[in-house]
Amino acid sequence: MPVNHDNGGSRSVVLAAKGAQMTYTSRQGPVTALSRVDLEVREGEFVALLGPSGCGKSTLLNMVAGLIKPTKGEILYRGATLTGPNTNIGYMTQRDSILPWRTVAQNIALPLQIRRVPKKERTQRVAQYVEMVGLTGFEHAYPSALSGGMRKRVGLAQAMVYEPETLLLDEPFGALDAILRLRMQAELLALIDKLGATVLFVTHDMDEAITLADRVVVMSARPARIVDDINVSLPRPRNLEELQFQPEYQEVRRRVWRNLSREIQAGQKESNHHE
Amino acid sequence: MSEVSSPSRPLEAGSSSLFTKRRLGSRRLLILLGQVVVLVLWLTSWEWMSGRVIDPFFSSSPSAIANQLYEWFSTGTIWVHLLITLREFGIGLLLGGTAGVLVGFTLGRLPTTAAILNPFVTVVYSLPKLALAPLFVLWFGIGLGSKVVLVAMISFFLIFYNTFTGARDVDPLYIDALRIMGASRFTVYQRVIIPSAAVWVMTGLRIAVPQAVIGAVVGELISSNQGIGYIIANGAAFFNTTVVLAGVAVVAVVSVTLSQLIIVLERWATRWKHN
Numbered sequence: 001m002p003v004n005h006d007n008g009g010s011r012s013v014v015l016a017a018k019g020a021q022m023t024y025t026s027r028q029g030p031v032t033a034l035s036r037v038d039l040e041v042r043e044g045e046f047v048a049l050l051g052p053s054g055c056g057k058s059t060l061l062n063m064v065a066g067l068i069k070p071t072k073g074e075i076l077y078r079g080a081t082l083t084g085p086n087t088n089i090g091y092m093t094q095r096d097s098i099l100p101w102r103t104v105a106q107n108i109a110l111p112l113q114i115r116r117v118p119k120k121e122r123t124q125r126v127a128q129y130v131e132m133v134g135l136t137g138f139e140h141a142y143p144s145a146l147s148g149g150m151r152k153r154v155g156l157a158q159a160m161v162y163e164p165e166t167l168l169l170d171e172p173f174g175a176l177d178a179i180l181r182l183r184m185q186a187e188l189l190a191l192i193d194k195l196g197a198t199v200l201f202v203t204h205d206m207d208e209a210i211t212l213a214d215r216v217v218v219m220s221a222r223p224a225r226i227v228d229d230i231n232v233s234l235p236r237p238r239n240l241e242e243l244q245f246q247p248e249y250q251e252v253r254r255r256v257w258r259n260l261s262r263e264i265q266a267g268q269k270e271s272n273h274h275e
Numbered sequence: 276m277s278e279v280s281s282p283s284r285p286l287e288a289g290s291s292s293l294f295t296k297r298r299l300g301s302r303r304l305l306i307l308l309g310q311v312v313v314l315v316l317w318l319t320s321w322e323w324m325s326g327r328v329i330d331p332f333f334s335s336s337p338s339a340i341a342n343q344l345y346e347w348f349s350t351g352t353i354w355v356h357l358l359i360t361l362r363e364f365g366i367g368l369l370l371g372g373t374a375g376v377l378v379g380f381t382l383g384r385l386p387t388t389a390a391i392l393n394p395f396v397t398v399v400y401s402l403p404k405l406a407l408a409p410l411f412v413l414w415f416g417i418g419l420g421s422k423v424v425l426v427a428m429i430s431f432f433l434i435f436y437n438t439f440t441g442a443r444d445v446d447p448l449y450i451d452a453l454r455i456m457g458a459s460r461f462t463v464y465q466r467v468i469i470p471s472a473a474v475w476v477m478t479g480l481r482i483a484v485p486q487a488v489i490g491a492v493v494g495e496l497i498s499s500n501q502g503i504g505y506i507i508a509n510g511a512a513f514f515n516t517t518v519v520l521a522g523v524a525v526v527a528v529v530s531v532t533l534s535q536l537i538i539v540l541e542r543w544a545t546r547w548k549h550n
Contacts, residue, residue: 067451085454091313097452101470101547110466111456142547 011042011079014166015064019073022059032223033059036073039217039226046199048194048209050260051219052267057202058094060217060224061168064200065091090159094170094202096151098143104154105130105139111162129157132187134180149175151185160191166198173208183214186240193237202260210252211243218259221267228259335516345520357525359502363419363491363532367426368483374427375434376476384443384468397449400432405490408497422494422502429490442468443473474548477541484537488530503529 022034033056041047049057062068063075066086075082090111098107105126112122130139133153143151152175159167172188173181189212192199203209209216210232218228232252234243243249305345318337321338325336347353394522408425415421449467495504503522542549 065451065455067455085451087455087457089455091452091455093448093452095448097448099449099467099470101473103547110453114453114456114458114462114466144548 003033011044013040014043014045014078014199016040016076017060017063017070017073018076020060020063020070020075021072022056022063022068023071032252034063034070035223035225037224037226041198041200043198043213044196046213047217048213049200049202049217049219050206050209050256051204051224052221052260052264053204055219055222055263055267056224057219058170059173061091061170061202065168076221085136088164089166089168090162090164091168092152092155092159092170092172094174095227096148096155098151098154098158101145103140103142104135104146107143107154107162108157110160115162115256117162124164125161130160132160132191133157133184149177149180152176155186156184158251163195164197164207167192167202168202170202171187171204172201175201182240188212189236189238189240206253206256207244210249210256211238211240216256218263220263230255279525318478331516332514333516335520339517340521340524343517344524347521347525353506353525356502356506357529359419360488360491360495360504360526362528363422363426363494363502364487366419366489367423367491368430370423371427371430371487372434372480372483375431375479376438377477378431379435379438380442380468380472383439383472386443389439389443400436404429404432405493410499411494417498417500422491422499425494426487426490430483430487433483433486434476437475437482438478439474441472445471474545476539477544479538481541484533485530488526488533492526 009012010073017039020034020037021032024031024033026144036132039047039058039060049060051057056206059068063070063081064077065087066075066077066084077086077088099110102110108126108129109122111157112125117125126139127236130136130154133156135150135153135157138146138150143154152172156172159169166179173184176184191197201209201212213232216228216230217226218230219225220227234246234248321334322337325331325334331339382392404425407428408421411421411424415424434450445468450463453463453467490501492504492507495502496508499505499508503525507519507522507526510516510522
């Protein structure tokens, strides 16, 4: 079932950052992590935030999740300013937040339990998502017995199991090996197409950003701002293994790389300067 | 050894794990054997020296102590005293422990109140509680009451401090994750704060149990007409070294047994930590 992920103005804006800025006070004085970010994500869009490591992408995600308030500007969710935790989203954080005293199945069931989903449906959905992230046979294992990549997959299943309308994913596939990563990316795309979910996806992997997203938003080195916003009009459903050989893919990649390499160098200069 | 660790001859995973398992088993056996040897050497040299090197009036002897214990348990005269001591321990630990857990959780989540009360709590904690035992006798009489208060006071502080630390140091990442899932404050307590602090509560309990036994016995030593402490005090009053040491042996066995039970309970409660 092909889904048309156009970037047209016909779809309503789900989330928006308006001049969002984040300044921390450190011992050396104020540090700006995010400087005046303006971003709009429309219903059903898959937007990848791409930028050098440690540039403040996670800060932006935490703002959209309603966990931190911007020091200037505001975050809007469906037109309303966020004032507390955003419960319309599923959020998979970079550090895994699955509970160590709950088994894999208990962790995935937790959001359903909180939302008072009946037990029968809960069991069924947990089984479905356990299978999706390839953890069949590990349902009753505690996180301490799992590898880093497996814990990430539990986190992904936990963020998706209640099928929230918006997903925030912070480098969800960073710890996976190449084959599993490709499989999980394909699974994610299929599921998102089915649910029609809106996705804000943080990564520092350029190819991952282009293969998955409708839009790649390139961010600068600290303090982060948006450098470029590129439409990826590759048709869906995408064949992830063959996508990279298409001429249009190469074209987008060149443009992203031009921006990104400049920012990576800027980031390195910055950190050298500090040393 | 060198054959096994030699890099030129890689071992199959199966055989190497079998090897370490066997070595671990024999190590455990060696430790146990060593412990038996130390025990036998200690008891036989004590037995031999008693009457030859030291006057048994001062040191008694293992055989005399064993005889005394046999007499107590065969006639059953010791049970009344043992049960009294256990009752003081049990009621005191239950009261002090419950209060410690409740106050610990409350203050752990109220940082400002905790900061205000901090110096006062520290002062009371630093007091040698055993030195207050005579006062408790004055206030609560020579019966059960004064010992229960002493035991409760000792266990309260040990369990309170651990619970407090556990409730205070819950990883905010987990709390944020649950709030995004839509959890109420109560659910956050139930699913995150309590299980996360449970490890600390168990540690507090493990430390408190032997201290509580000491509290009950010392309370009886100071003034009582029943209990193992009374038996010891009575023996001392008549310069009966055998009775004193036999009483101490009973206390030691009770304390070690209770501690082992708590360790089993702790293992079970924190089973998610070991895989």
